[in-house]
Amino acid sequence: MPDALVIAAHGSHLNPGSAAPAFDHADRIRETGAFDEVRETFWKEEPAFREVLRTVDADEVYVVPLFISEGYFTEEIIPRELRLDGWSADSWDSDGTSATTATLTATDTGQRVRYCGPVGTHDAMSEVIVQRAKSVTGDPDVGEGFGLAVVGHGTKRNENSAKAIEYHADRIRTMDRFDEVQALFMDEDPEIDDVTDFFDVSDIVVVPLFIADGYHTQEDIPEDMGLTDDYRTGYEVPERVDGHDIWYAGAVGTEPLLADVVLERTAEAGADVQAAIEQIRNRTTPGTGD
Amino acid sequence: MAPEYVAALIETAPDGISFDGLHVEYDGQYTFQTPAVELTELSEAALRDVAAGSPYVTNWYFWHARAPQKDDRWAFLRWVEDAPGESTTDSIHDRYEALEDGVTTSWGQLEITVTLGSAGQREYRLSHAADDDGSELHSYDDPLQAREIARLDDDGRYRPLKTAPTLGTGWEFSDLGPAALVEAVEFFYPATITNWHREQTGTLDVSHWTETMERQSGIYQIVETWDRGEGHEHVEWVAESCCTDSQCLKRREWQYDEETELETPGGDGIFPCREPCSLVISAARKFTKLDAEPTHSYEFELTPSEKEQLEGLIDAVAEGRVDEIREADIGKDANRYRTRFLRARRFDEDGRLCGVPTEEE
Numbered sequence: 001m002p003d004a005l006v007i008a009a010h011g012s013h014l015n016p017g018s019a020a021p022a023f024d025h026a027d028r029i030r031e032t033g034a035f036d037e038v039r040e041t042f043w044k045e046e047p048a049f050r051e052v053l054r055t056v057d058a059d060e061v062y063v064v065p066l067f068i069s070e071g072y073f074t075e076e077i078i079p080r081e082l083r084l085d086g087w088s089a090d091s092w093d094s095d096g097t098s099a100t101t102a103t104l105t106a107t108d109t110g111q112r113v114r115y116c117g118p119v120g121t122h123d124a125m126s127e128v129i130v131q132r133a134k135s136v137t138g139d140p141d142v143g144e145g146f147g148l149a150v151v152g153h154g155t156k157r158n159e160n161s162a163k164a165i166e167y168h169a170d171r172i173r174t175m176d177r178f179d180e181v182q183a184l185f186m187d188e189d190p191e192i193d194d195v196t197d198f199f200d201v202s203d204i205v206v207v208p209l210f211i212a213d214g215y216h217t218q219e220d221i222p223e224d225m226g227l228t229d230d231y232r233t234g235y236e237v238p239e240r241v242d243g244h245d246i247w248y249a250g251a252v253g254t255e256p257l258l259a260d261v262v263l264e265r266t267a268e269a270g271a272d273v274q275a276a277i278e279q280i281r282n283r284t285t286p287g288t289g290d
Numbered sequence: 291m292a293p294e295y296v297a298a299l300i301e302t303a304p305d306g307i308s309f310d311g312l313h314v315e316y317d318g319q320y321t322f323q324t325p326a327v328e329l330t331e332l333s334e335a336a337l338r339d340v341a342a343g344s345p346y347v348t349n350w351y352f353w354h355a356r357a358p359q360k361d362d363r364w365a366f367l368r369w370v371e372d373a374p375g376e377s378t379t380d381s382i383h384d385r386y387e388a389l390e391d392g393v394t395t396s397w398g399q400l401e402i403t404v405t406l407g408s409a410g411q412r413e414y415r416l417s418h419a420a421d422d423d424g425s426e427l428h429s430y431d432d433p434l435q436a437r438e439i440a441r442l443d444d445d446g447r448y449r450p451l452k453t454a455p456t457l458g459t460g461w462e463f464s465d466l467g468p469a470a471l472v473e474a475v476e477f478f479y480p481a482t483i484t485n486w487h488r489e490q491t492g493t494l495d496v497s498h499w500t501e502t503m504e505r506q507s508g509i510y511q512i513v514e515t516w517d518r519g520e521g522h523e524h525v526e527w528v529a530e531s532c533c534t535d536s537q538c539l540k541r542r543e544w545q546y547d548e549e550t551e552l553e554t555p556g557g558d559g560i561f562p563c564r565e566p567c568s569l570v571i572s573a574a575r576k577f578t579k580l581d582a583e584p585t586h587s588y589e590f591e592l593t594p595s596e597k598e599q600l601e602g603l604i605d606a607v608a609e610g611r612v613d614e615i616r617e618a619d620i621g622k623d624a625n626r627y628r629t630r631f632l633r634a635r636r637f638d639e640d641g642r643l644c645g646v647p648t649e650e651e
Contacts, residue, residue, distance in 0.1 A: 013569060016441055016448035023437055030434075044568050046452045047480035051564075054484045055476060057360035076507060108495075 002036040004058035005029060005266060008049060008078050009066040011042030015214045019045055021253040022066050022211075028259035028284070034266075034276035035062070043073065049081035053109045060112050062266040066253065068120030068152070068209050069164040070099050083108045084115060096160040097121040097167040101269035114269035119253075119261040120164050120209065122268075126171040131257045131285065133178075133205040136237060136249040143177035146247075147199040151192050151208040151221060154185030162188065165209055178205075186220060193224045196242040203238065203245045211253030222248060256284035293409060295351035296341045300334060302354075309353065311382055312346035325381055345382045348410025356411060357468045362487035366475075367468050370395055370402050371412070397560060398479055398539040399457040402471065414471040417462040427462040433470045436463075436477035445613075451569050453479055453539045453559075482540070482561035489543075489562050497565035499525050500547040503574070510571055516578040522546035524581060529554040531577075532570050533563070536609070590644045592636070599623040599632060 007026050012018035022040040030038045041052035053061060063082065065074045070092070079087035084104040092099035099117025106113050119125060133148060134140050150172070152165030162185060169183035179201045184192045195204065206225065208217045219231040227235040227248055238245035252258070260280045263273045299307070299314060307314040313323040320332040324346045332340065341347045357367050371385070371393055389406035392415075396402070401419040404412050421427055430439070443449055443456040463474055476483060488494040497505075499522075503514045516524055525546050533542045534555065540563035542556035556563075566574070592600075602623025606612050615622045622628065638645040 013450040013572060014448070019437075027434060044572075045450065046567075047476075048568060051481040051485070054488075055481050057358070057363070072508060080505070080507075 002058045003060040003062065003271065004037040004039065004056040005035040005262075005271075006052055006056065006061055006063045007038070007040050007066050007262060008052075008063055009040065009042055009211060010073070011045035012212075012214065013044050015212070018212045018214055020212065021251070021258070024254070024256070025066070025259040025262055028256065028280060029262060029276065032263075032273075032276035032279045034263065034271070034273045043077065043081075049078055050083075053082060053106050053111055053113070056111075058111065060114070061106075062114045062116060062269055062271055064116045064262045064265045065118040066211050066262070067118040068211060068253075069158065069161045070094055070096055070118060070121055071158040071160045074099070074118045079104075079115065082106055082113065082115075084113055087115070091115075092117060094121075096163045101265070103269075114266070114271075116265040116269050119258060119265065120211075121167065122261050122264055123171065124261045124264045125209075125252075125258075126168045126175075128255050128257045128261060129168055129172060129207050129209070129252055130175070130177065132207045132249045132252050132255045133247075135255060136205060136207075136247050142205070144179065145201060145203060146178050147180040147182065147201045147204040148172060148178040149182050149184050149192070149195055149198070149204055149206045151184050151186070151206060153210070153216065154188040156188060168209070186216065186224065191224075192221060193226075195225050195246070196244045199244065202243065203247065205247040205249060207249045207252050210251040213251045213254060217251045257281070259284065292338055293342060295348055295355075295409060296338050298351055298355060299341050299347055300337065303337070307350060309350045310346065312344075312350050345386050345410065349382050349385070352410045352412060352468075358472055362484045363469075363472045365487050365490065366472065366483045367412075370414075370471075371404050397475060398453060398482070399455060400475065400478060402475075412468060414466040414468065415462065415464050416466060416471060416474055418457060418459045421459050421462070425460070428460055430461060430463050431465070433463070433466065433474035433477060436474045440478050451538060451567070453482070453561075453563075454537065455535070455539055479539075479561065485564055486561040494543065494562060494564055496543050496545075496562075498544045498547045499528075499566060502544070502566045502571070506571060510575055513571065513574045513578050516574070516581065522550055522552065524577070526552055526554050528566075528570060528574055528577060529556075532573055533557070535559065538563070588646050590646060592644070596632060596636065599628065603629065 007022050009019065009022035019040065019042060026038045026040050029035065037056050037058060039052060039056050041047050041049055043049060047055055065078055067073050075089045083106050085107045087102070087104055091102035094117065099121060101114055101116045104113050104115060129150060133142050150165055150169045153161060155161045165183045165185070169181050172178065173181040180199050182198045184190050184195060184198065186192055190198060195206065208221055210217050222228050222231050222235055225246060226241045227239045227246060238247045260277060263277045263280060267273050267277065303314045303316040303320060311325050313321070315321040320334065320337040322329045322332055322337060322340050329340060357364055386406055389404060392403045392405045394401060394403040396419050399419050401417050401422070403415040407413045417427065439458060439461050440452055441449065442458060444458045449456055457478065466474060472483065485494060500517055503517065506513055529542060529552050532538070535557040539559045540561055541559035543562045544565050545551045606615065606624035612624050615625050619625050620628050636644055
């Protein structure tokens with residue numbers, strides 16, 4: 001039976017690069033041929049969540065939110081706009097980081113929708129964060145002698161926002177790969193402004209858990225951390241701050257391996273994509289593929 | 291070896307074929323009928339002979355084996371080929387003759403030309419309608435590249451609204467197949483084909499202003515409070531600001547509510563707009579706050595020319611004409627030197643018009 005993958009992302013009215021990760025990961029998955037159709041959809045761009053299902057020709061549609069945390073967008077906006085019949089916040093039976101999938105009918109089109117949890121709270125996201133650290137340092141063995149800061153937006157309005165960041169920081173800590181691992185936030189404690197206070201090691205890789213590069217990852221965070229006084233003048237990687245070398249990675253969502261997490265979400269929902277997962281892993285993990 | 295369309299015809303004949311003037315049946319022997327011939331009691335070999343090279347058969351094959359079968363995509367390709375004003379009952383010979391020369395139609399700012407390839411295959415050229423002056427075009431072949439073309443306008447500015455009439459020029463997809471054409475058009479103007487088709491078949495689901503705003507949550511909930519049962523003038527302002535043809539090529543079909551049509555023209559676009567889009571909702575959030583402010587009497591001393599210049603300035607910005615005004619055309623209200631002169635003469639050091647404070651001091 002033909003099936004389709006829809007990648008649902010935020011998009012932007014102002015930032016021309018906001019949609020790029022959704023397009024790039026969609027293209028990586030298109031190349032694997034795992035789905036008959038792959039389509040991107042956006043809250044702020046087109047096709048809108050509201051209209052995307054009618055643009056794909058499949059009775060069975062896997063929808064994967066390209067969002068970091070479980071909350072307002074994944075539990076309220078996307079299901080509402082896709083018109084998923086019978087959806088409730090309990091449908092995923094999640095504790096805030098354990099969403100998997102729910103199968104519902106879209107009242108608009110009658111399609112069966114496998115509505116998956118967001119990429120950000122999938123276990124495989126921890127691997128992407130580590131991969132991001134490898135990418136920014138150019139060292140596939142990065143870990144010893146390095147600290148890792150996983151940075152989130154954080155917001156007091158949604159406790160799940162911080163949960164996702166802490167979840168991956170905890171998981172990576174148990175890997176015993178980095179000397180120190182710390183979850184930091186823009187809008188709550190512990191704050192990214194004091195990044196060097198939280199590490200004893202001199203080298204710190206900073207990976208923001210954001211999908212797209214934009215205002216927060218390119219302007220706010222570099223300035224807050226003291227990488228630069230003015231983001232327009234740029235900074236080095238690594239940049240020396242308070243006696244530490246900060247390796248600032250930029251948004252984790254731009255890491256090619258994130259396409260793997262999208263596929264992992266569909267696999268969890270029943271899609272037969274193991275071969276595609278292998279392909280993506282080989283292609284996006286340097287040293288093991290092309 | 292027989293062409294594949296002949297093999298397909300033989301295989302399908304027992305189900306009966308009736309399409310664009312071609313009728314084929316099988317009841318032990320074959321019947322083959324077109325507007326020009328009616329042949330009965332044919333053997334399979336005889337049917338193969340008559341089918342080979344028949345435009346009726348290649349046409350049937352294209353529409354059933356080559357064209358995408360999703361209803362809306364199929365209907366769109368039919369529409370592209372028949373072109374507005376041309377009858378679909380023309381004989382296939384006439385249609386093929388027209389396709390030899392190329393049949394051209396437009397979809398927003400896109401221009402689509404379909405021509406006949408070998409064995410009834412169709413080839414599609416997609417370009418910007420304004421690029422018909424023979425200027426050199428950058429050639430593309432992958433529909434996915436349409437996303438990049440659609441992202442920025444000719445001045446390099448981001449286009450958050452795909453159906454804004456600001457599509458960049460200077461490109462072409464010179465040879466797309468039917469599925470690739472649909473895919474490219476969908477990247478330029480997402481969901482327009484499916485909504486157009488719904489409208490054509492009387493099933494377009496329009497979500498009017500009031501129900502769309504009632505659905506909003508989070509920071510957009512405030513827009514609903516703008517509707518106070520005191521008329522819909524505010525929605526007329528929104529439609530006039532954001533939705534007219536100069537701003538968006540979709541034809542606005544949503545109204546204030548099911549019973550209350552807006553007076554602002556919805557536009558002449560070929561594809562419909564079925565509900566206020568995210569840009570309109572975002573703008574309306576700001577407009578709601580602006581409209582909630584009470585008015586206040588201010589007193590400014592301006593010359594008649596200055597008053598008119600302010601009006602002309604606002605008009606030039608609203609119509610996007612500022613960039614057209616020449617450097618030394620001081621006669622224009624929104625000319626930069628003229629505007630700087632107004633500012634130098636009438637603003638105080640804090641940027642206040644005639645030195646009048648916004649809030650009472």
